[in-house]
Amino acid sequence: MFESLAVDPKTAAAIDLAVQENRLPHALILEGSDEQTRLAAAKEIACALVCASGGHKPCGVCAKCRKAKADSHPDLYLIEPEKAGAFIKVDAIRTLKAQSMLRPNDGERSVFHIREAQMMNVQAQNALLKILEEPAAHVSIILSCPSKAALLETILSRATGFALQNETASELPNEEAKETAKTLLQTLADGSELDLLLALSPLQKDRVLFSTVLSACRLILRDALVETAAGKPLRDTDKTVFSLRRRLTQKQLLALMDETQSELDALSRNANLNLILTCFCSGASGIRRS
Ligand SMILES: [Zn+2]
Known part of the structure; x- marks a missing residue:
């Protein structure tokens, strides 16, 4: 499943397993930045x-797969904004509700895909909530959207979210980790190896924090790489990304991404934390000098 799609392998495996074991939740949210x-x-x-x-x-x-692929399966429904940028209004969800109460025509399941679900207005979301509260056994509802942040908390609590691309994963680093990552990378761009070692010292005792900080570093490095490749700043770029681009070449940025990944791997193998910190410090400083 999803072999040809740019779906995060962990998410793909989780969905695939749930499908095969027939325990996919009746309501899912597919979240990801790429519309296709x-x-x-x-x-x-x-x-x-x-x-x-x-x-x-x-x-x-x-026969059912073939109909589904040809968009002619009678039990697959698509709900979407009437035109780009338009809201999905409550009437569309009322229609969905009426359709969801009918028995499927061609099998055991009716599937409703609400595309651009973030465009449901509040009334529409509240109407959907009623359906999610008491779903008919044969009904599956898929909400797809760039970010589930626009959905009501009550909807989120009744649907299972899947991040299709791992940059939108719900386990995105928290603010503390992001700030520490920025300080680290800023020091790496502008400071000495000793400065870097000092910046790393708060992480000395906290394996989990170090791991989230490294993940946050990777996201920042990735932005810097994208900007370097594009030759211009992205929207809302922050000054750490700017410093990295100014100080480091594409090759060095790539090497740093690899370096953070090896440290993450070492962390997951439960290697000695101080050793990993030292490795990161000397590895990263070496890359900057290269
Ligand atoms: Zn089939």
């Missing part, structure tokens, strides 16, 4: 939910 990936992932899941194969789903060859 969201759409394709929702279609793939919908297809798997109606697939008639006794083996791995979606099989892609049964």
Whole structure:
């Protein structure tokens, strides 16, 4: 499932397992920055939910899969803004509700995909909430959106979220980790090896914090790399990214991404924390001098 899509492998595996074991939650939120990936992932899941194969789903060859792929399966419904930028209003959700009460035509399941779910206005979301509170057994609802932040808390609590691309993962580093990561990388760009060692010292006793800080570093380094490749700043870029681009070449940025990843791997292997900190410090300083 999702082999040809740019879906985070961990998310893909989690969804696939749930589908195969027939325990996919009745309401899911697919969150990700790429619209085509969201759409394709929702279609793939919908297809798997109606697939008639006794083996791995979606099989892609049964009559139901073929109809799903041709957008002609009678039990797959798409709800979307009437035009780009328009809200999805309560009437659309009332129609969904009426359709959800009918028995499926062609199998055991009806699947409703609400595309651009963040465009549901509050009344629409409240109407959807009623359906999520008492879903009919044959109903699956897929909400796809760039970010679930625009959805009501009450909706979020009744649906299972899946981050399709790991940059939008819900385990994004917290503010403390982001700030520490910025300080670290800023020091790496402008300071000495000793400054870097001092900046790392608060992490000496906290394995979890160090790991989230390294993940945050990777996101910042990735932005700097994207900007370097694009040759211009992205929107809302912060000054750490700017400093990194100014001081380091693309090759050095890539090497730093690799360095943070090896430290993350070492952390997950439970290697000695002080040793990893020292490795990071000398590795990163070496890359800057290279
Ligand atoms: Zn099939």
